Every structure is written in C-alpha cells, then in structure tokens.
Amino acid sequence: MDSAPDPADEFRNWLVLPRNVTVSILLRLGAIEILKSAQMVCSPWHSLCKDPSMWRAIDMRNSGNHLEFPNFQKMCRHAVDRSCGHLVDINVEYFGTDDLLRHIADSSSQLKRLRLVHCNDISDEGLSQAAAKLELLEELAISYCPFSKEALKAVGRCCPLLKSLKFNSRVQRNGDYDGEALTIAENMSELLRLQLFGNLLTNDGLQAILDGCPRLESLDLRRCFNLILAGDLGRRCSEQIKGLRLPHDSIDDYEFNDCCSFVNVSGGFSDIEHANVSGGSKFFDFSYINYYDEDCHDYDHNYDDDYDDGHIDIEYFEAYDDPNND
Incomplete structure (x- = not known):
C-alpha cells in the first residue's frame, strides 16, 4: 500500500x-x-x-x-x-x-x-x-x-x-x-x-x-x-x-x-438630463455623485441631512442653460 x-x-x-x-x-x-x-x-x-x-x-x-x-x-x-x-x-x-x-x-x-x-x-x-x-x-x-x-x-x-x-x-x-x-x-x-x-x-x-x-x-x-x-x-x-x-x-x-443612475430629483434623472426648475429648462451635473459613496458622503463633507430615500437637495447640483432651448 x-x-x-x-x-x-x-x-x-x-x-x-x-x-x-x-x-x-x-x-x-x-x-x-x-x-x-x-x-x-x-x-x-x-x-x-x-x-x-x-x-x-x-x-x-x-x-x-x-x-x-x-x-x-x-x-x-x-x-x-x-x-x-x-x-x-x-x-x-x-x-x-x-x-x-x-x-x-x-x-x-x-x-x-x-x-x-x-x-x-x-x-x-x-x-x-x-x-x-x-x-x-x-x-x-x-x-x-x-x-x-x-x-x-x-x-x-x-x-x-x-x-x-x-x-x-x-x-x-x-x-x-x-x-x-x-x-x-x-x-x-x-x-x-x-x-x-x-x-x-x-x-x-x-x-x-x-x-x-x-x-x-x-x-x-x-x-x-x-x-x-x-x-x-x-x-x-x-x-x-x-x-x-x-x-x-x-x-x-x-x-x-453603477455611477449612471443614482438619484431621483423631481421625477428621476440619469447621468446628465433635463429638468424643469423655476419655469426654465436646465441641465444638471450629476457626475458629482460619482465622487460619493452609496450614502452620498464625499470625503470631506457629510450630506446625510440632504439625502433621504434616494432624494438629494437639488441645490447641491449646478444647473446649466439648455443650449437647445430658445
């Protein structure tokens, strides 16, 4: 053996x-x-x-x-x-x-x-x-x-x-x-x-x-x-x-x-989309969120107060005029 x-x-x-x-x-x-x-x-x-x-x-x-x-x-x-x-x-x-x-x-x-x-x-x-x-x-x-x-x-x-x-x-x-x-x-x-x-x-x-x-x-x-x-x-x-x-x-x-569909703001957007804010069409830069984790914390600031069930205070995102909107 x-x-x-x-x-x-x-x-x-x-x-x-x-x-x-x-x-x-x-x-x-x-x-x-x-x-x-x-x-x-x-x-x-x-x-x-x-x-x-x-x-x-x-x-x-x-x-x-x-x-x-x-x-x-x-x-x-x-x-x-x-x-x-x-x-x-x-x-x-x-x-x-x-x-x-x-x-x-x-x-x-x-x-x-x-x-x-x-x-x-x-x-x-x-x-x-x-x-x-x-x-x-x-x-x-x-x-x-x-x-x-x-x-x-x-x-x-x-x-x-x-x-x-x-x-x-x-x-x-x-x-x-x-x-x-x-x-x-x-x-x-x-x-x-x-x-x-x-x-x-x-x-x-x-x-x-x-x-x-x-x-x-x-x-x-x-x-x-x-x-x-x-x-x-x-x-x-x-x-x-x-x-x-x-x-x-x-x-x-x-x-x-995973970074492309992350928040709902007044109806839901993906990476960069249109929104009607105060009567005007705007662009919103949602690429900012790519620097945050799933709870929307960045490395220096805590956004817990502005994040609730997938909604983020829209004031944190920069708006841009819609170039296709006269």
Whole structure:
C-alpha cells in the first residue's frame, strides 16, 4: 500500500513551478496584492516580484477609500521604480496627484497607455507637464477627472501617436459645450477610437470631430443628450464610423455603469438630463455623485441631512442653460 505523500514534498513542488506559470499567477493578483502580500510569501516569489518585467503594466485599481490614498501613492511609486523604465501601461484610480503623475512621466518614457479615474488632485498643469514627457503615448483614458480643454490641447500637441481617447462625464462650464470637442478635432487628427460618455457637446462639436478626425473608427456618444442625430449628421455618423454608440444606446457594458443612475430629483434623472426648475429648462451635473459613496458622503463633507430615500437637495447640483432651448 502506497504511503501518503509528504506535505513538504508537495510544498516544494509548488515552489518550483515553471517561471512563466508563477509569473502568470502573480500578474493576475494585480500590483496592490503583489506589494501588500504576494511578494512576502517566500524568497523565490520576492525575487521574482522585483524583476522589472513584472512591472510593465501596473493596475492600481482600488475602492476609493481616501484613508488609503497615501499608502497607494507610495505603492504606486514603488511599482513604477521597479519597472526600471520599462512601464508601458498604468491605471491610477482616485489617489493620483500632480507629484505622482510627474514621477510616472519622469520614470516611464516608454509609456503607451495611461488610465486616470476620479483623480481630483491632478490639475490641468499636472497632466500637461506629464504629456510633454510621454511622446509614445497611444491610449489615454480619463473618467471623472477635473481636466479642461487646455489639458486636452497639451496632450494632443505632445502625444502625436495618440490613437485612443476616453474623456468621460466632464461637464463644460460657462456654456462652452463644444470646447472639448473642438480641441479634440483640432489637435488629435490621428484618433481611431474616441469615447465621450456624458459629454455636453452639440451638433457643431460632433461635426468638428468628424471633420478633424477622419481616421476615426469607433465613437461612443452615449449619454450625450445635446446631440440631435436626425438628418444628414446622423447619416454621416453611420456611414463614417464603424463602431458608433448613440446617446440613448444601452450602457450595460459601460465600465462605470453603477455611477449612471443614482438619484431621483423631481421625477428621476440619469447621468446628465433635463429638468424643469423655476419655469426654465436646465441641465444638471450629476457626475458629482460619482465622487460619493452609496450614502452620498464625499470625503470631506457629510450630506446625510440632504439625502433621504434616494432624494438629494437639488441645490447641491449646478444647473446649466439648455443650449437647445430658445
């Protein structure tokens, strides 16, 4: 009768898995789990986790707990340093700052893909300065960050290889509904893919994009409710763009789907919609809510007094004149 296998033998066999298998396992964990725990499992894993090839892509996806931001910033810097200049893809969520982005740009001249989500502490100047050092950037994904058309202009001028842009749910202020669309059209002529989820651009802005970005193959205009796509403009979109998503198309596959239907104000709205307030038609910026948790707390202020059964005091949201309403 065969004796039972020695648990120690099984443990040793597990440690001597082929390198590529171990790398595959570790990469599936993500940067945060590697730095917080996986690299401490054993000496071979610790040695492998210091290999620059492990840090060509850094995904710092997190829950947005602001108390953890300093730790995430330190871990992100450490991960970038471990890449030894070989970083090509990085995702930073919530905790990004000008200093952190500067460190990434200074250390990663080979960067091709940059994703920023809810990074309120990165300024236009911070993104512009970073773009000047990222000449090889091909993909930029920005969602719920406070960047203006000036930052977009800098990216377009400094990153000639840019092929893909996501610039989602950014509310244009002072009635400049087409400012960002015009900036994209004038400075990013080589774009192949563009997502402007929840943008307030009008037909004029869309027309400029179609004219200024002739190579565009994919265009996502979901929740862009200022657009009127009947007639010639709608036909041109259908004919010119292979992958076209229209304002009222399903958002089931949108990565921030949970942020798009969250409150009821005088009848119910989604991301950016119309409301009749004091006799006039207005737009309301509901992207603010993306910075809050389910109970509508932001990181510095408690809105409990204004939140009751899914209703929020409308005074907390900025109203915009309806450009289609005379």
